[in-house]
Amino acid sequence: MATKLDEILADTRAKVDARKTTADYAALERRAAAHMPRGFAAGLRAAAAKRPAIISEIKKASPSKGLIRGDFHPESLARMFETAGAAALSVLTNEAFFQGSLEYLEVASVAVKIPCLRKDFMVDRFQLLEARASGADAILLIVAALTDPMLTELRDEAARMGLDVLCEVHDRQELERAVQLGFKLIGVNSRDLRTFTVSPELVIELAQWKPADTLMVAESGIGSAADIARYSAAGYEAFLVGEALMRQPDPGAALAALLACECPAEI
Numbered sequence: 001m002a003t004k005l006d007e008i009l010a011d012t013r014a015k016v017d018a019r020k021t022t023a024d025y026a027a028l029e030r031r032a033a034a035h036m037p038r039g040f041a042a043g044l045r046a047a048a049a050k051r052p053a054i055i056s057e058i059k060k061a062s063p064s065k066g067l068i069r070g071d072f073h074p075e076s077l078a079r080m081f082e083t084a085g086a087a088a089l090s091v092l093t094n095e096a097f098f099q100g101s102l103e104y105l106e107v108a109s110v111a112v113k114i115p116c117l118r119k120d121f122m123v124d125r126f127q128l129l130e131a132r133a134s135g136a137d138a139i140l141l142i143v144a145a146l147t148d149p150m151l152t153e154l155r156d157e158a159a160r161m162g163l164d165v166l167c168e169v170h171d172r173q174e175l176e177r178a179v180q181l182g183f184k185l186i187g188v189n190s191r192d193l194r195t196f197t198v199s200p201e202l203v204i205e206l207a208q209w210k211p212a213d214t215l216m217v218a219e220s221g222i223g224s225a226a227d228i229a230r231y232s233a234a235g236y237e238a239f240l241v242g243e244a245l246m247r248q249p250d251p252g253a254a255l256a257a258l259l260a261c262e263c264p265a266e267i
């Protein structure tokens, strides 16, 4: 049976193909050249040396939760997350399933100094050009969505373009593939993109296979300082947080509270 992930990938491929036929490549190249990527992995490492490195996600909606935040202003969200101490931003750019946009990435990226991730389903190198043109410093590559030859192609193209890669896995087999392919920044998604089940235990279990030179990011379902403490103890140094902050009336204050909180309280 086709999963939600299959559906998203098919839709993404069709839309990318359509954009490729009408794109103004010269303009995209010019915009990409005008954005000097800020090191995403280096930024996370520097932050993680001092405190839990939080990647704050600018996320309006999701297929599993529907609309998450109606009062949605990516530029001010970006600023408030930076001020509150986020190490980096993640901006959803998938329109059909997450109500995201490359424009949101663009306005968020110019508003801050911290590095920004283009959060989307990357299936074609054209999306890397779009990413850098819109101010991305890193892209996401989802192991469950790509073959090893595609992962290799997109990894090499990202390196050529100066973009860092956050490689996302969900189980032991995918983690092995990511390590085998040489990814040094690996995100373990607690949410299975095929079923939307969230399994924090699996995230903790997978940390034991972390190679020494790899920075691991815990992703999804993180809502409290206790969650961060648990994942930190397992070996995670960075944490991707979306919904829990986006649902707060003041997401910046909520992030500051999360970072200040040494007690295992819910935010």
Ligand SMILES: O=P(O)(O)OC[C@@H](O)[C@@H](O)c1c[nH]c2ccccc12
Pocket: 057, 059, 119, 120, 121, 168, 189, 219, 220, 221, 222, 240, 241, 242, 243, 244
């Ligand atoms: O909103 P949450 O539960 O804090 O999750 C954030 C992030 O991990 C999630 O948005 C995500 C992780 N991997 C993805 C891949 C595509 C789209 C979205 C995602």
